[in-house]
Amino acid sequence: DQQVKQNSPSLSVQEGRISILNCDYTNSMFDYFLWYKKYPAEGPTFLISISSIKDKNEDGRFTVFLNKSAKHLSLHIVPSQPGDSAVYFCAASGNFGNEKLTFGTGTRLTIIP
């Protein structure tokens, strides 16, 4: 029972264009969402997060949008750069008393120079 889903296993985007990564969740108790970036042979690196009381959070080239009614969030990267090529994981946590993260299966983003 996968509560966080990333339906696109891979995405290729031209350098300079916008990359949009999507994530859907099923558990309405989730109230905090995070995006992690992962390079091969390294651990996931925290990128950006959003609380369920907001619908948008921006940090430089990265913006996360949250649509609670649709249980959907997206990560926008603009402009995309070659160094953005990595696997991106969406994660969610809720007020379950332990703040464990539930991860999606990841989307491999490739930026084409």
Next chain:
Amino acid sequence: DTAVSQTPKYLVTQMGNDKSIKCEQNLGHDTMYWYKQDSKKFLKIMFSYNNKELIINETVPNRFSPKSPDKAHLNLHINSLELGDSAVYFCASRTSGTDTQYFGPGTRLTVL
């Protein structure tokens, strides 16, 4: 000055052996986690410790035993290794009251 470190990075061993993976964080966090990334690249929580106390145990076989000697360390001991234990194991940490977890580089365990 690594924030969350794990040793070893790679571990190759035979079925039936017992092995340990160590994790240390120098971020001053009070909560630490072990995650397993399986062959399908799915990251799933295994254990969590807060101030040396176990708070999450996600139906992991009891061949896996975490140990937290202090807030900065969370080790994972695995008895009687099986082929299905082959995976990448990630340690993570955070501070109580925040949701962001910081991950170590991972330990790739291969059971032959």
